[in-house]
Amino acid sequence: MILARLVLGLLNLAPMTGYDLKKVFDSSISHFWAADKAQIYRTLNTLVAEGYATVEVVPQANYPDRQEHHITPAGQAVLLEWLTSEPTPHAAREPFLARVFFAGNLPRAQVLDLLRERRAEAEAMLTRFTDKRESLRPAEADRARYLTIATLDNGIAHTKAELAWLDTVEQDLP
Amino acid sequence: MILARLVLGLLNLAPMTGYDLKKVFDSSISHFWAADKAQIYRTLNTLVAEGYATVEVVPQANYPDRQEHHITPAGQAVLLEWLTSEPTPHAAREPFLARVFFAGNLPRAQVLDLLRERRAEAEAMLTRFTDKRESLRPAEADRARYLTIATLDNGIAHTKAELAWLDTVEQDLP
DNA sequence: TCGCCATAGTTGTCATGTCGACTAATTGCG
């Protein structure tokens, strides 16, 4: 489970509850990973069962108890191992390109619709990414911070590449 | 099932067996979709059950019978509907970026290793893509052909963007 | 006061993907 590695990575930065993790996934991580709430909680359970994390129940005054999960040394070991292991080649899966591939029988106008919808999506993504990027601007001297920002820059670069591709296809489409 | 749509798209180009489909997926489609053999055969079964495809058994002299699957008018209808329907936003999932995000504690040299492995992968992809692109060069006047080539160009554009991103990260990494 | 929102987490079910083993005939290579 790769999600287990990501969760360990986050727990390594700070102890967190499943609820916290979900929020981090939806904010800082959303540009390269999406995680289901139920999946996160189940992953935490397996991590505890495997000894890669421990739970500390923190009572709160007006809110439900926090089940704070802490990474263990064993957990840090598998995290490190994951980071340095051979990457398994990522299976391509691009639903939009699938549509484009089969859109040959459609009238030209409908193909252009398809492309314009994609453009709208890409433009929305680009503004989201650049906005976030602006808010993160300072402190690039430390490596960890530089790398997290670099993942955002990666998203920005790819989104721009997508827009440039759309430019040429919209122009040249016979 | 989105795989069902892709299979319908291919059956719409020509009647095929599951075996044929697998080969097409692994050659013409591999740059944007990966499909498991078992999954393809099961998808064909459901397509037949739903009335979107029919089977024609074609005996062969020296090889096992071919179970040629043909798209039906109903199948063509759902294919068309898919092509023109709202695209469902694609959940981001980039294992490599996940590693980069958490690689902050690693020594600089190991981060560079990670990046160089990625570069090797990207360069291999780029040559595969451009090779295929060379072999496909002529006949861009017809829209269907243009679009299938455009999906390849999309892969090339993104791979180049990835390499450019790697250039700057490898240079600037603190 | 009613209902919604935020906090925090659980459970169930279905869909989809993944991996590997298995059948079976034929062709080609060394």
Place this chain on the structure above:
DNA sequence: CGCAATTAGTCGACATGACAACTATGGCGA
């Protein structure tokens, strides 16, 4: 001659993901 590869397809089991419903509590605004 033997063995691997190609053609063609099937089956079972498990992993992963997705979606929704459900339990609780307390704060806040209309």
